[in-house]
Amino acid sequence: MGDNVLLQLAASMVISAGFSMIYSIKLSRLPFVAAGGGLTLLIHLILINISGSQYASLVPAAGFAVFYAELMAIMLKAPAVVFLVPSIMPLLPGRKLYKAMHSLVTGNVPVFIDYGIQTLKIAVGIAAGILVSEALVYFIRSLNKKAQTGR
Amino acid sequence: MKIAENKVPDIVSEIGRKLLENGAAVNRVEDTISRICASYGEKADVFALPSFIAMTASGVTQTVRVKSGKINFGKIEELNQLSRYICEKHPCKEEIKIYLDKIDAPKDKRVLPLAYLCTAAALTVNFGGSVKDVCASVIISLVIMVVREHAGANRILNIFLVAFATGLSSATLTVFMPQVSSESIIGACVILMIPGFTVTTALKDMLCGDTIAGILRMCESILLSLAIATGIVLSEYTAGLLYGR
Numbered sequence: 001m002g003d004n005v006l007l008q009l010a011a012s013m014v015i016s017a018g019f020s021m022i023y024s025i026k027l028s029r030l031p032f033v034a035a036g037g038g039l040t041l042l043i044h045l046i047l048i049n050i051s052g053s054q055y056a057s058l059v060p061a062a063g064f065a066v067f068y069a070e071l072m073a074i075m076l077k078a079p080a081v082v083f084l085v086p087s088i089m090p091l092l093p094g095r096k097l098y099k100a101m102h103s104l105v106t107g108n109v110p111v112f113i114d115y116g117i118q119t120l121k122i123a124v125g126i127a128a129g130i131l132v133s134e135a136l137v138y139f140i141r142s143l144n145k146k147a148q149t150g151r
Numbered sequence: 152m153k154i155a156e157n158k159v160p161d162i163v164s165e166i167g168r169k170l171l172e173n174g175a176a177v178n179r180v181e182d183t184i185s186r187i188c189a190s191y192g193e194k195a196d197v198f199a200l201p202s203f204i205a206m207t208a209s210g211v212t213q214t215v216r217v218k219s220g221k222i223n224f225g226k227i228e229e230l231n232q233l234s235r236y237i238c239e240k241h242p243c244k245e246e247i248k249i250y251l252d253k254i255d256a257p258k259d260k261r262v263l264p265l266a267y268l269c270t271a272a273a274l275t276v277n278f279g280g281s282v283k284d285v286c287a288s289v290i291i292s293l294v295i296m297v298v299r300e301h302a303g304a305n306r307i308l309n310i311f312l313v314a315f316a317t318g319l320s321s322a323t324l325t326v327f328m329p330q331v332s333s334e335s336i337i338g339a340c341v342i343l344m345i346p347g348f349t350v351t352t353a354l355k356d357m358l359c360g361d362t363i364a365g366i367l368r369m370c371e372s373i374l375l376s377l378a379i380a381t382g383i384v385l386s387e388y389t390a391g392l393l394y395g396r
Contacts, residue, residue: 007276008277010273011273011274011276011277012273012277014269014270014272014273015270015273015274015277015342017269018266018267018269018270018273019266019270019343020224021262021263021265021266021270022263022266022267022270022343023222023223023224023348024223024224024225024226024258025224025225025228026224026225026228027262029224029228077231077232077235078228078231079175079179079224079227079228079231081175081176081224081227081348081351081352081355082224082227082228084351085347085348085351088347088351089342089347090277092342092345092347094274094278094338094339094340094341094342094345095278095334095335095338095339096338097338097341097345098334098337098338098341098383099334099338101380101383101384101387102334102387104384105384105387105388127350127354130351130354131354131358134354134355134358135358138358138359
């Protein structure tokens with residue numbers, strides 16, 4: 001079980017790094033992007049272990065990816081989105097999405113609905129995590145700006 | 152130093168155009184233009200959408216039509232660095248032009264096949280695929296790379312052709328390698344096509360109050376996702392006709 005988790009974490013780091021290379025990232029950013037993907041999946045797996053729910057764990061995991069990306073953006077003086085999108089990639093439901101499409105083609109409507117709903121839940125969980133964390137980041141930035149300008 | 156005398160609106164709108172072409176969020180474009188103008192002591196009014204920029208500074212109004220291009224993290228970062236440099240040093244127009252030409256210069260694409268191979272292999276491992284599944288994904292990821300680079304600039308048509316080629320290649324491979332699971336292969340390759348960047352940028356745009364830009368980008372993501380689904384579904388029907396499945 002431990003080996004399986006280590007393999008998943010290593011794979012998620014490669015996914016994040018590879019994905020960002022496809023979008024022509026500067027190679028010096030690769031270790032940070034890989035770390036983002038690995039840490040996001042690690043948080044997701046730990047939370048599944050604690051809560052037992054795959055969908056509920058997506059919200060804090062996606063939220064962590066946002067905070068990690070913003071931290072990297074400040075430290076490395078680069079746009080946050082460069083670190084955010086690759087970090088989220090390991091959470092995406094490729095297999096469920098394909099199964100939904102395949103069952104639609106084969107006319108298996110109950111299976112299509114089942115996998116379609118599962119895919120939708122994952123997408124909504126990730127989007128909710130991003131939205132909540134981005135709103136928090138925006139709020140912290142506006143407080144910081146007020147403190148600096150005195151307004 | 153007045154912006155109009157220094158012909159900065161041309162440069163600034165060019166930087167804004169390149170940021171949008173390479174996939175930057177609308178608020179980043181507006182912020183970049185405003186900061187550069189502010190560094191020259193001028194207030195700029197900027198309105199940007201994913202395909203359009205309108206800016207007014209020092210009595211000069213410029214509008215720019217932006218054509219969609221390929222998402223490029225490296226160029227977004229370089230343009231970000233250029234805007235910081237302009238704000239700090241106020242270089243002359245010729246120097247900025249040299250910088251912009253350097254950013255636009257074709258980059259080394261030799262890492263691209265390696266990126267596709269490694270990502271597809273890692274995705275297949277993540278979905279529980281076997282060694283044979285990994286080998287098959289790696290082959291199909293190269294198909295994705297070739298079709299994506301040559302299928303044209305129209306994003307929706309491009310992604311449809313990529314999805315169709317992926318589905319058909321996977322079906323063809325399973326004829327010669329019946330032990331591979333098309334579920335793991337296509338599941339992995341679908342992730343390579345999903346418009347994750349466009350969706351994330353759409354959410355960021357909406358959160359920053361750029362609702363129109365966010366909705367436009369979300370519509371684009373939905374169309375791209377439908378194009379992927381249509382491509383995969385059509386490829387399955389085509390494979391059924393060709394291979395009798």
